[in-house]
Amino acid sequence: xxxxxxxxxxxxxxxISLEAASISPVLKNMLSSAFMxxxxxxxxxxxxxxxxxxxxADYLEYRYKYIDATEDEDLPEFExxxxxxxxxxxxxxxxxx
Amino acid sequence: xxxxxxxxxxxxxxxxxICISQISANILRLQQSxxxxxxxxxSQIRNxxxxxxxxxxxxxxxxxxxxxALNDHTLQLFxxxxxxxxxxxxxxxxxxxxxxxxxxFAPHLxxxxxxxCGQLNNEALMYIEEKLPKLTxxxxxxxxxINEDTWDQFFRKMKGRLTSFHISNTxxxxxxxxxxxxxxxxxxxxxLKLARLDDxxxxxxxxxxxxxxxxxxxxxxYPSREDYVxxxxxVETLSKVGSTIKHLSLNGCxxxxxxxxxxxxxxxxxxxxxxxLLQSLQLEELDQLTTDGLVYFISQTPMPLLKFCNxxxxxxLEDPALTELFLNDAARSLVTLVLNSLKEVRGDCFEIxxxxxxxxxxxxxxxxxxxxxxxxxxxxxxxLEILEVFGDNLISAKAQIRAGLTVIGRQSDxx
Numbered sequence: 001x002x003x004x005x006x007x008x009x010x011x012x013x014x015x016i017s018l019e020a021a022s023i024s025p026v027l028k029n030m031l032s033s034a035f036m037x038x039x040x041x042x043x044x045x046x047x048x049x050x051x052x053x054x055x056x057a058d059y060l061e062y063r064y065k066y067i068d069a070t071e072d073e074d075l076p077e078f079e080x081x082x083x084x085x086x087x088x089x090x091x092x093x094x095x096x097x
Numbered sequence: 098x099x100x101x102x103x104x105x106x107x108x109x110x111x112x113x114x115i116c117i118s119q120i121s122a123n124i125l126r127l128q129q130s131x132x133x134x135x136x137x138x139x140s141q142i143r144n145x146x147x148x149x150x151x152x153x154x155x156x157x158x159x160x161x162x163x164x165x166a167l168n169d170h171t172l173q174l175f176x177x178x179x180x181x182x183x184x185x186x187x188x189x190x191x192x193x194x195x196x197x198x199x200x201x202f203a204p205h206l207x208x209x210x211x212x213x214c215g216q217l218n219n220e221a222l223m224y225i226e227e228k229l230p231k232l233t234x235x236x237x238x239x240x241x242x243i244n245e246d247t248w249d250q251f252f253r254k255m256k257g258r259l260t261s262f263h264i265s266n267t268x269x270x271x272x273x274x275x276x277x278x279x280x281x282x283x284x285x286x287x288x289l290k291l292a293r294l295d296d297x298x299x300x301x302x303x304x305x306x307x308x309x310x311x312x313x314x315x316x317x318x319y320p321s322r323e324d325y326v327x328x329x330x331x332v333e334t335l336s337k338v339g340s341t342i343k344h345l346s347l348n349g350c351x352x353x354x355x356x357x358x359x360x361x362x363x364x365x366x367x368x369x370x371x372x373x374l375l376q377s378l379q380l381e382e383l384d385q386l387t388t389d390g391l392v393y394f395i396s397q398t399p400m401p402l403l404k405f406c407n408x409x410x411x412x413x414l415e416d417p418a419l420t421e422l423f424l425n426d427a428a429r430s431l432v433t434l435v436l437n438s439l440k441e442v443r444g445d446c447f448e449i450x451x452x453x454x455x456x457x458x459x460x461x462x463x464x465x466x467x468x469x470x471x472x473x474x475x476x477x478x479x480x481l482e483i484l485e486v487f488g489d490n491l492i493s494a495k496a497q498i499r500a501g502l503t504v505i506g507r508q509s510d511x512x
Contacts, residue, residue: 059112066109075109080119083147086174089116090153093160097112 004031004041006057012050014057020064024095052087055080056095063097117166120146124170139176139202146174154180162186162212169195176202181231184210188217196221200228208261210236219247226254234261234288241267248274256281260309263290263316272299279306287311290346292318298325304333312338316379319349326350331357332364339364346379348407353383355390362397372426373398377405381435384412388441391418401426407435409459414439419446428452435459437485444470451477461487461506468496475499 004021006014021043022028030043045053062078069075080088110118127142143149149157154175161167168190175183180203185191188211196217206229211217217240225232232255243251248270252259259282264270275297279286283306291297300317315338320326331353335342339361347353365373378400380386391414406427408414419442422428431452436442437459444465455478460466466489475481475498486492487506494509504510 056112059115063109069109078110078112078115080112080115082119082123082145085116085119085123086143086146086149086157089113089120089160090156092112092116093156093163095112 002041004043006053007042007044007046008048008050008053009046010050012053014054016057016060017064020057020060023060023063023067024097026095048091049087052084052091055084055088056091056097059092059097113160113164117161117164117171120174121166121170124173128170128173139173139178142173149174151179154178155182155184158183158185165190167191169198172199175199178203179205181205182208184212184236185214186212188212188214192216193218193221197224200224204229205231207231208234208236210263211240212236212238215239215241218242219244222247222251223254226251233258235259236261236263236290238264239266240264241269243267244269245271245273249277252277252281257285258282260285261288261314262286263288263292264294265290265292265318266294268295270294271296272302275299276302279303284308288314288344290314290316290318292316292348293321295321298322300326301330301333304330304337307334307338309338310341312341314344315342316344316346316348317350318346323350323352325352327352328354328356328360332360335361336364340367341374343374343402344377345375346377347383348379348381351382351384354385355387355393358386358390358394362394365398371399372402373400374402375400376402377407378403379405379407380411381407381409382411384410386411387413388415388418392421395421395425395427399426401430403427403430404432404454406431406433408439409435409437412438412440415441416443416446420449423450423452429454431455433457436463438462440464447473447477450474453478454480456480457483457485459485461485461489463489464491467491468493471496471498471504475502 002018003015004018006016008014018031021031027043059078066075123145124142127138127145157174158167161171162185165187167185167187169192172191172195176198183203183206191214193216209225209229209232214237217237219242222243262278262282275291279302286307287309289307297320300320315334317326331347342365365375367374395418406422419436423446428451432454434455438461440463442463442465447470458474458481466486468491471484471492474484481502484502484504485506486504490508492507494507496504498504
């Protein structure tokens with residue numbers, strides 16, 4: 001399993017697995033194309049605030065972890081802080097997740 | 098779909114769903130805890146949810162629409178702001194009360210677009226007219242509750258104000274409604290769109306009233322019977338507004354023939370500029386248009402500003418028509434080109450195709466599309482990013498695709 005790095009505004013970095021990142025079709029595309037992102041395993045998302053991107057990274061790992069969860073398994077809720085919900089929604093839309 | 102096949106029923110909510118339910122829950126909570134007449138409630142809601150800039154408002158509206166989550170509650174997010182323009186792509190869940198709130202608490206709106214606004218009723222439309230003093234542009238899709246009388250009233254009130262009116266998908270917009278629009282607002286209108294209006298038959302009156310010397314956009318699309326929009330009507334209308342028009346759409350007016358374009362051609366040339374000012378030209382489903390007619394039209398009409406061109410399902414067109422387009426000034430400015438279903442095109446025209454600004458090309462259902470052509474198009478059009486090839490079964494997994502170009506719709510790409 002290889003890791004990739006998401007870079008936010010103010011150059012904060014968040015490391016997640018490639019599999020988790022690939023849940024977002026947008027990130028997957030960036031990572032598989034021949035663009036710079038593909039070689040460096042870094043995706044620059046400099047429009048996005050660090051605390052929001054951190055939440056996005058958390059979500060992707062959460063989603064990947066439970067991707068095979070069966071119906072009767074209990075899943076923990078994914079918590080979104082109220083004060084972040086508008087901003088996070090716009091980012092989630094952009095990343096198509 | 099893959100989940101269905103695997104018999105998986107468990108789906109983890111998308112992050113968008115999680116955010117939206119969080120937002121809705123909080124709006125509800127705040128509405129219940131404060132007096133709804135309280136002026137600060139909307140800004141309080143926005144602050145609680147982390148705030149959002151005015152620039153991002155329309156993005157938010159789009160995201161909510163995409164998730165089918167725009168309703169009277171989430172509408173609160175857009176109230177009491179300085180917004181000038183607002184587009185709701187899916188208003189199907191907004192009630193007439195919601196529209197009234199919008200009209201009262203978003204008084205700065207000058208351009209309003211309400212798509213799928215089935216619940217917009219007579220009262221709400223008049224509210225919008227009354228409470229939005231700056232409104233100049235209205236785009237409504239599916240306002241089937243608004244009747245003839247209300248349209249008439251609305252246009253009388255909007256006299257001298259309305260510069261842009263787009264309407265589609267309603268059977269209650271009649272000849273009388275159109276006459277009222279044109280009589281009251283015909284001289285101020287710069288942009289007019291009439292699409293899929295089942296009860297409208299008299300399109301001939303349009304040419305009599307449009308008189309704004311900077312008219313820019315005309316769209317007459319999918320009349321309920323094809324013989325309602327004839328060559329004479331189009332030529333007559335373009336003789337009035339053709340020299341300044343920037344956007345022309347005649348999608349689905351399948352009665353039209355070459356005569357429209359041959360006869361209207363002189364009117365489309367702007368005298369001062371010496372060229373045609375069209376930026377977008379949409380001629381979908383004009384199946385009577387011939388290659389000879391279009392070759393003549395394009396050869397006589399320099400279109401150095403044309404960015405968007407759509408010849409989808411103009412079945413008779415052959416290579417020379419497209420060759421002429423690629424020889425026109427338009428080749429340098431074109432950004433999007435739709436050639437979907439042009440089954441008579443053999444592909445010779447692409448030899449000379451070199452469009453430096455073309456980013457999107459739809460060549461679905463064109464029998465001439467082959468692997469070699471994909472390679473050639475990528476090489477000759479350096480900015481091409483998206484190539485649609487649905488229904489082109491000769492394009493295989495072996496096609497050489499230039500870096501940066503995305504090919505959509507190949508059979509070999511299916512999961």
